[in-house]
Amino acid sequence: MDVRIRNNIAITGRDGGPVVMLAHGFGCDQNLWRLTVPALEEHFRVVLFDHVGSGRSDLSAWDPERYSTLDGYARDVIEMCQELRLGPVAFVGHSVSAMIGVLAAVREPRLFDKLVLLAPSPSYIDDGDYHGGFSEQDIDELLESLESNYLGWSATMAPVIMGNPDRPELGEELTNSFCRTDPDMARVFARATFLSDNRADLAKVTVPTLIAESARDTIAPREVGAFVHAQIPGSRLVTLDSTGHCPQLSAPEETNRAIIPFLRES
Template identity: 75%
Template sequence: MEEWAAGYHCHPSETGWGMDALSRNNVVVVGHHDGPVVVLAHGFGCDQNMWRLVVPALAEKCRVVLFDHVGAGQSDLSSWDAQRYSTLDGYASDVLDLSRELDLRDAVFVGHSVSAMIGVLAVAADPTRFGRLVLVTPSPRYVDDGDYRGGFSAADIDELLDSLESNYLGWSATMAPVIMGNPDRPELGTELTNSFCRTDPEVARVFARTTFLSDNRADLARVTVPTLILECAHDVIAPPEVGAYVHAHIPGSTRVTLDATGHCPQLSAPEATAEAILRFVLDQR
């Protein structure tokens, strides 16, 4: 968390705005003020802390914008709405809200996992805000469909949703007031700092459904900005054939395969991930 100390939280009291996207999404800005703006969007599971190992390297050269999707981390849980967040468009419109409030133009959107497709939807909706896209371990569809291999069967995803519904991911009702910032019980706040991935089961269930049942294959062709696809050599959630599919369907995209395992290269291979992002952000400018 030390790296974060150099940044600033965008709270309404500082900006004079009401409950805007910046406080709703717990937006944090760090790094080089004159550098290119890089927005880091976390995926399903945890929050903006997912980026902690790559932020120092990126912040040396770039202005780094971090945020939590509504329902995750320190976002405003009261803004969460099952209907709005039952499609990725709801998340994409949050991204556009905060890009408008920060007055971003031609910024770089780095989306991990499901946020890769959220970025695809955001640039398709408004190409002026983001001039480049970095898709980290993206998948436009997780469930197999005919010849398309997403890596999962519908039954697999049902199993994940069942797992979430049977509530086995560890949540206690006492966490809700903590995340919502209950001022009466500040002692609970310290517990949260060790729980970057804790989410209200109801929120997690909806986000999992939205994530793993979405199909954004047709949206890939709508991307008209330079795009980098960053994938891991061994990733059970987004296997190489899915990375190849995304590469083939986004015109002019670049694909980089990191010698890393798992779905989160920003944690398992932070140096290589930061380097690949920086090269893409800086080299072509």
């Protein structure tokens, strides 16, 4: 299958410029980057795509076995880079796509020259000294609620994830994005997202990495950003003056100020 169709790929920006690939998180699509893209287009060739099962991806490509783990999504990223001959790319992954980028860069480091991990979490579940933000019971209840009433779960959780109660339009946008996703596919992606544990993969990253966290994020608290920074050799950590788990939408200028200088470094 043509990856352009499978992943609804759109390429914009500066011809011949360095390539930046933007990867969205769970329940979203490439539209969530729209406020950051104009500034990126001034300097880079920007590759946008939808994960299979999200946005306008080709739903006929959906395979519940392939996409039951983050490895399936990482394989897709590698295939896109290879088939489009993008050369080494700077991969910007939001939320779960941060770990998808980590997995892809560990498997095929020659395809990536930089990683930007935006609001990452290698594991959402608390474990000993590791504070992921949720207990195992929390995650079990979250998944049970999602699986029993996906639309109701979306309406409840999207504003919490967005985390800007004074700007309800942001929560509404994320709710609508969640609700556009096929519930059966969303359930599989949710389990792959919230039950994954990629802590051991972080130390294997060999490409320059920037971790960008929100100052206030209930989904990926700052302890998680500090952990990711400590585990990835030579990484940098920046804390955005933003609230919520989607700073590219709630604080796009702040997000661009953090990531563009890193992406432009030679």
